[in-house]
Amino acid sequence: MIELQGVRKVYGRSVAVDRIDLTIGAGEMVGLIGHNGAGKSTVLKMLAGQLLPTEGTVRVGGIDVREDPAGARRKLGYVPEEPALYDYLTAREFLELVVAVRGGGDIEAALEMTGLGADADRLIREYSQGMRRKTALAAAVVSRPPVIVLDEALNGLDPPSAARVKAALRQLCDDGATVLLSTHILETVERVAGRVVMLAHGRVVADEQTADLGAEGLERMFLQRIAETAAG
Amino acid sequence: MGTNPYRLADRRQRLARGRLEGPLPRLARAAPLVGAVAAVWLSGGLYTTLLAGGPTAWAAGFTGLVARIGLVVGALLALTTYDALVRGPDRGVLDIHPLLPGPWLAARVEGLVRDRLPWLLVAAVFLVPVLPNTKAFGLGAIVLLGAWVAGLGAGLGVNLAAPGLATRPALAGLFDAIRGPNPRMQAALLYAPGVALALSGTATVAAAWGAGRLLLGDPVGALGLAAPFVVGALGVVLAVRSAPAMAGIGAVLGEIEAAWAQAEDPEDARAVYLEWSVRLAPAPLRLALRKELRHLWRSHRGWVTASWGLALLAGIAGWSSASDGIGRFAQVGATALAAFGYVGVRLGAGDPPWLDTFLPLRGRIPARALAVFSAMQVVVAVGTATLLVRQGSEAFGVFARLELLAVTLAAVAAWAGDALRARGGLVYLPAALLLWAIGGVA
Structure with a gap:
């Protein structure tokens, strides 16, 4: 479960996130969308404990990230936009490290989910950008954390891998995990997420079930809300 | 384990x-x-x-x-x-x-x-x-x-x-x-x-x-x-x-x-070692000089860090009041400059063949020479400073000689790298040896 209550993040005079209230329950997959600079990455970094809110409370799996950052991290699998990995380990060795620090996990299942199995014993430095992203994804889900946060994590994946990852995320949700997926690709959100949250200028400007968006879909809603925000 | x-x-x-x-x-x-x-x-x-x-x-x-x-x-x-x-x-x-x-x-x-x-x-x-x-x-x-x-x-x-x-x-x-x-x-x-x-x-x-x-x-x-x-x-x-x-x-x-x-200003974030010196350069050379300094730092950083090590060596050589201290410093300083100058050839050798066609830059050779000369200054400055402390004003003579050598080496390297690309070393190395003998040892 993810909870943001009255969360505000200010850098100097600039307000990156402006009093957001958002709750995402167990078993939900939510797409987080917004234009560049809308505050998406700031929200994700606060969930991952890489930034602290200026005001408000951020909870991951029921744990306050400010009060107990280590505990919150145990509940969270996070794929940053530009994942950092150890280039001189193989994907399997890297996952062994992650499993050891997280206290357990299924490496073969994570490799299977991301389609990395055949390349798992090659050094990460030899990987393409897409394979690096798959490794980061595998590391985020290997120990089956209750909350999974993905920042543009499906970018750069070939279509079969992307399809496999989407199916696996759906399965994780069905098993009770909370998934927050930030992306610029609206089609991805429309297809895999049950709910979509849109940010603009640090505020939530839309929070809808994707099933309610109708035939005109997410793109129209996105453009309409952007225009409304710019006008108002 | x-x-x-x-x-x-x-x-x-x-x-x-x-x-x-x-x-x-x-x-x-x-x-x-x-x-x-x-x-x-x-x-x-x-x-x-x-x-x-x-x-x-x-x-x-x-x-x-x-x-x-x-x-x-x-x-x-x-x-x-x-x-x-x-x-x-x-x-x-x-x-x-x-x-x-x-x-x-x-x-x-x-x-x-x-x-x-x-x-x-x-x-x-x-x-x-x-x-x-x-x-x-x-x-x-x-x-x-x-x-x-x-x-x-x-x-x-x-x-x-x-x-x-x-x-x-x-x-x-x-x-x-x-x-x-x-x-x-x-x-x-x-x-x-x-x-x-x-x-x-x-x-x-x-x-x-x-x-x-x-x-x-x-x-x-x-x-x-x-x-x-x-x-x-x-x-x-x-x-x-x-x-x-x-x-x-x-x-x-x-x-x-x-x-x-x-x-942070986004342009400041991109600035590299010695880039501040661009504003001191003649206006027609500034664009090319900025490009050369960024190329030097981003593609040949090992050479730049090596120049700091060479500066340390020159400084140690200069830190002597012995009668042969000046000669020893001149030898070490000239060797360091001759060795470092080769990066001027490497800068030219790394330019893609289509560069002149698609991105013609005025003053590329002088700008490259200036970039190499600027990077050499750490060797000359550190060495001369220590020599000045230990030997007094006699250091100025060696300083002038090393600066002349640095200018010449940088110019030869920039020209050789631009004209002959990777084969520029065949011209630069014998020329540097000759200049080293004249400027550093004689």
């Missing part, structure tokens, strides 16, 4: 890197030792000056010598420990996962000891002139070991404890007084390297003083000699107690980086 996952990951990475890198990088790691031997040879005059006189003067000179070497060792340990613990490449990888504080700290300490132990050997080379006096050599070795231990221990303890100390109400007043616009935890991290440096430095000076007293037969000196080991041990204890706090360090550093990102 198998129970500590961080240690296992480190070991696997080290083995993989060793397999892929081959023998050359391993040989390159011996460069500091070779450099130290060269520096000791070149700076013979320094040692004889410090160690001249009767037993009391000798002990004072010895104290000064081991204090200086120990301070460098301790400072290197204290400062690089901050990098390894707080700002190292591990941070991005491990920050998003839970932290096992004990195993993490043990693996980091083991890595630091393994990587930094050769520095102790390098430092010990500087004690070679004292070797005939075995007691002094032994005491000097203990001081250097102490400086190494104090630097490591203070670096570990202070850097790991800093964010936690900043949250203590009793210290709130102190942090508020020094933090400026930064939150307390950020201020603590910003000041931590300085505190570690001060602690290791103070302990090292105490140890050097103690070694001097012991040489004169005063047993009180043993207390001073023990100081850095006490600092090191306390630092390790503090580090063990503070390691769990590292789980929250990512947020503190994230805040610092976010604040910088707000304050």
